[in-house]
Amino acid sequence: MQVESILEKGIKAHRSGNLEAAQDAYLAILKDNPKDPDGLHFLGLLHFDAGKSENAIELIRLSLAENPDNAAAHNNLGNILKLTGDDDAALSAYLRAVELDLRHEEAWKNINVLLQGTADNDQLLPILEEIIRVDPENASAWHNYALSLLMQKRKDDAADALEKCLSFGVGVYSDPVWHARILCALGRRERAIVHLERIAAALPDNETAHYQLAAVRGDDVKHAPETYVKAHFDKFSDSFDEVLQRLGYRAPELVAAQVERQAAERGQGFEDTVDLGCGTGLCGPLIRMHCGKLTGIDLSQGMLRKAAALKVYDFLVEGELVSFLNADLPTQFDLAVCVDTLCYIGDLQPFMTALQTALKPGGLLIASVEHLQGASDLDYKVDSSGRYAHTPAYLRRCSENAGLVYIKEDQEVLRHELGAEVRGLVFTVRKPIAKFS
Ligand SMILES: C[S@@+](CC[C@H](N)C(=O)[O-])C[C@H]1O[C@@H](n2cnc3c(N)ncnc32)[C@H](O)[C@@H]1O
Numbered sequence: 001m002q003v004e005s006i007l008e009k010g011i012k013a014h015r016s017g018n019l020e021a022a023q024d025a026y027l028a029i030l031k032d033n034p035k036d037p038d039g040l041h042f043l044g045l046l047h048f049d050a051g052k053s054e055n056a057i058e059l060i061r062l063s064l065a066e067n068p069d070n071a072a073a074h075n076n077l078g079n080i081l082k083l084t085g086d087d088d089a090a091l092s093a094y095l096r097a098v099e100l101d102l103r104h105e106e107a108w109k110n111i112n113v114l115l116q117g118t119a120d121n122d123q124l125l126p127i128l129e130e131i132i133r134v135d136p137e138n139a140s141a142w143h144n145y146a147l148s149l150l151m152q153k154r155k156d157d158a159a160d161a162l163e164k165c166l167s168f169g170v171g172v173y174s175d176p177v178w179h180a181r182i183l184c185a186l187g188r189r190e191r192a193i194v195h196l197e198r199i200a201a202a203l204p205d206n207e208t209a210h211y212q213l214a215a216v217r218g219d220d221v222k223h224a225p226e227t228y229v230k231a232h233f234d235k236f237s238d239s240f241d242e243v244l245q246r247l248g249y250r251a252p253e254l255v256a257a258q259v260e261r262q263a264a265e266r267g268q269g270f271e272d273t274v275d276l277g278c279g280t281g282l283c284g285p286l287i288r289m290h291c292g293k294l295t296g297i298d299l300s301q302g303m304l305r306k307a308a309a310l311k312v313y314d315f316l317v318e319g320e321l322v323s324f325l326n327a328d329l330p331t332q333f334d335l336a337v338c339v340d341t342l343c344y345i346g347d348l349q350p351f352m353t354a355l356q357t358a359l360k361p362g363g364l365l366i367a368s369v370e371h372l373q374g375a376s377d378l379d380y381k382v383d384s385s386g387r388y389a390h391t392p393a394y395l396r397r398c399s400e401n402a403g404l405v406y407i408k409e410d411q412e413v414l415r416h417e418l419g420a421e422v423r424g425l426v427f428t429v430r431k432p433i434a435k436f437s
Helices: 003-015 019-032 037-049 053-066 071-083 087-100 105-115 121-134 139-151 155-166 176-185 189-202 207-217 226-236 240-246 251-266 284-290 301-310 321-326 349-358 392-401
Strands: 270-276 291-298 315-318 333-338 359-371 380-382 388-390 405-417 420-430
Touching: 003 019, 003 037, 019 037, 037 053, 037 071, 053 071, 071 087, 071 105, 087 105, 087 121, 105 139, 105 240, 121 139, 139 155, 139 176, 155 176, 155 189, 176 189, 176 207, 189 207, 207 226, 226 240, 226 301, 240 301, 251 284, 251 333, 251 359, 251 405, 251 420, 270 284, 270 321, 270 359, 284 291, 284 301, 291 301, 291 321, 301 315, 321 349, 333 349, 349 359, 349 392, 359 405, 388 392, 392 405, 392 420
Parallel strands: 270 291, 270 333, 291 315, 333 359, 359 388
Antiparallel strands: 359 420, 380 388, 405 420
8 A cells, every 4th residue: 555545544543533543554654664754743643642742752853854844743743842841842843834834824823822921032033034024924923023022022113013914904813802902012002993993893793803892992891791701712712721821820829728728717618619710620629629519600611621621520500600690509609719700790799799699608709800900990990801900999899788798808910911910819708697686
């Protein structure tokens, strides 16, 4: 049989999960020619699927030694290196992929993810400049170039590069949230509005663009639309944990530390706990040991699928958290945690009122929010990313209006974004224990 048809058979078996048949095919190719670059590349991917990353890296490197122009192999190598934590080597591999195939969108997206974290800009900028010189209409290259200039605090250059990227029109490497956000970070709010208006007009069903536009314009929106949250997090669910780790995200740890403190004070754990907006379940494993029953609720199916894979939640519910708390639940909760989720709700009064019903007397809410500072006349504010920040005074007022006791808040850094700290509050609220006369 021809090498091509053996390879095709192997890849088909590989894709359908028949790893043994795939391995037989790749080994048959390599038996004939131990240096066959495709055989080495795909055997490397197979090793990766079997959890053997080091073997995978070695095999793909051997393949690239034979065929250094294989952009897909460089991109795959980058993916594996990124997962092993070697960001610098991963970035080099992705850059090589886009140098070889200037429109390799997967590699561009991977560079974009690395750029949001710790990627080495010095290595990146000259390569991006060269790519833009050779391929001046490459929107993805302009997008990443703008981002890397921004990370270097070259704001005007970054804004110009972003304008260039946007000049290619709606739909080209189009992430309305990101572009609008970066434009706002660069002080070009009016330009962000024009950009979003164009997207909203061209894509009338794009909830993200409409919500984002309302947020940037400063319209009075009380919470993010459910369809927006679902679409955003369904899309984000696969890369959420990795991206947040790169941003130094620590809200789950901070909330879990408070849960631990409260459990120690009570001298016991919490029989019934709910994780409101549980997402991929980052908080679940950190508090599981203090919980009898642990329920997670979230709007996004994609996020819930990830949470389910952890096997730490007893129940996972797809739904909106305020409606859930207001529903006729068969139980009340001893503890509710809500990590980095109230930033999608501006007006917290309905939430606090629903919580009052859903908590047992003496039950606690431990939650994180983004901290609204320097806006003394406001209770909450939505920013250009579509996320709300709240003041501590407002958290207290909403809690007390609902008949809850506001215990305390701690000021914390929740994560880093675009090179700046995102400041937050971790706060605790208790439902009073009923007094009997
Ligand atoms: C930034 S993620 C945080 C996830 C998780 N708590 C963590 O800290 O990793 C916000 C999550 O809240 C969910 N969410 C936002 N608004 C919601 C709402 N009103 N009801 C239910 N889930 C919501 C989103 O789908 C998303 O999974």
